[in-house]
Amino acid sequence: MRYRKLGSSDLEVSEISLGSWLTYSGGIDADRTRACTEAAFDAGINFFDTANVYGQGAAETAWGEILSAHPRDSYVLATKVWGPMSDDPADQGLSPAQIAKQIDASLTRLNTDYVDLYQAHRFDPAVPVEDIVEAFQKVVEQGKARCVGFSEWTPEQIQAAIDIAGADLFVSSQPQYSMLWQAPEAQVFGLCAANGISQIVWSPLAQGVLTGKYKPGQPVPEGSRFASADMAVSQDLVYSDAALEAVQRLVPIAEQAGMSMPTLALAWVLRRSEVASAITGASRPEQVHANAAASGVHLSDDLLTAVDQALGDVPVTEPTLAPGAQPGILHR
Numbered sequence: 001m002r003y004r005k006l007g008s009s010d011l012e013v014s015e016i017s018l019g020s021w022l023t024y025s026g027g028i029d030a031d032r033t034r035a036c037t038e039a040a041f042d043a044g045i046n047f048f049d050t051a052n053v054y055g056q057g058a059a060e061t062a063w064g065e066i067l068s069a070h071p072r073d074s075y076v077l078a079t080k081v082w083g084p085m086s087d088d089p090a091d092q093g094l095s096p097a098q099i100a101k102q103i104d105a106s107l108t109r110l111n112t113d114y115v116d117l118y119q120a121h122r123f124d125p126a127v128p129v130e131d132i133v134e135a136f137q138k139v140v141e142q143g144k145a146r147c148v149g150f151s152e153w154t155p156e157q158i159q160a161a162i163d164i165a166g167a168d169l170f171v172s173s174q175p176q177y178s179m180l181w182q183a184p185e186a187q188v189f190g191l192c193a194a195n196g197i198s199q200i201v202w203s204p205l206a207q208g209v210l211t212g213k214y215k216p217g218q219p220v221p222e223g224s225r226f227a228s229a230d231m232a233v234s235q236d237l238v239y240s241d242a243a244l245e246a247v248q249r250l251v252p253i254a255e256q257a258g259m260s261m262p263t264l265a266l267a268w269v270l271r272r273s274e275v276a277s278a279i280t281g282a283s284r285p286e287q288v289h290a291n292a293a294a295s296g297v298h299l300s301d302d303l304l305t306a307v308d309q310a311l312g313d314v315p316v317t318e319p320t321l322a323p324g325a326q327p328g329i330l331h332r
Helices: 030-042 058-067 096-110 129-141 155-165 188-193 206-211 241-256 261-270 285-292 301-311
Strands: 003-005 012-014 016-019 047-049 076-081 115-120 145-150 170-173 198-202 275-280
Touching: 003 275, 012 016, 012 275, 016 030, 016 285, 030 058, 030 285, 047 198, 047 275, 058 076, 058 096, 076 096, 096 115, 096 129, 115 129, 115 170, 129 145, 129 155, 155 170, 155 188, 188 198, 206 241, 206 261, 241 261, 241 301, 261 275, 261 285, 261 301, 275 285
Parallel strands: 016 047, 016 275, 047 076, 076 115, 115 145, 145 170, 170 198, 198 275
Antiparallel strands: 003 012
16 A cells, blocks of 8 residues: 655545445444454555544444544544534534534544544535634644545635635545546646645545446446445436446456456546545445555556547536535635
8 A cells, every 4th residue: 555645734645545425324234334444454544534424423433433443543534524413404514613513523423532634525605714714723723633624615615715724724625536527637636736735535436337337228236336225325426328338448448457447447546646545435345455456556648548538528527516515605
């Protein structure tokens, strides 16, 4: 496993990381959650990404039990705030009160005194950006988080926050990024790189579509993510006949290069120096090890050209709002 520096921080994160979005929030049972997490340590993965909203605390609670059995300095732990945490419509967003409340709740569930990275899961245009920045600064000042990041902010929102906070507060951006979803390359990568902010990308395997296991015109395989109603909630982002056909054109390219489809897809993401880590999900330990094998894999220019030709015009390349994201900035 290779490691990359996370933005302007002193954190070194594994090129492949483990996320807990749909799996460890209830998608799979506790024993498999533990087995996958331990497999990550075995594979050299040190970066674990979760959020308070995953299972409304369930994913954090699961990892709080599992990770706390390991020395705290042996892993880099990230969580997020913004999503709805109860039926109360006020129990969400990025108000200073909500950020202060949710960091404490997350730390309790995660069984730790601090997180390494605390992220705004989305921007909140209903709260003055000055208030958002100051609330995250306070979390760092209190020692409850070492660093701060954001997920799926628009370039305008990123710039507005940097203008207030300076270039040192935010160290990471977490966009969706894969062969099929290339949108952040257009604006977000360059803006962040100019301000010392790394990318830690979600869905680099396009929720499993880039493994090649989903075939055009065929039912989804039993036991796969899209066979589960709980884990298929964002299927429409990446699942279409055109995407499945493009992936099947990639299969012989991967085979000719002597690598699996997951390795090709993850190495493709990691070819960009702006990316510090590719956040992968896994429901079985062997998937963790298979994903980890992509670290350090170099793709030749000829191979990258073949990939581009196979994908054609299928990938999303234009700036696109993520699910739950809203444009706009409020100033006080």
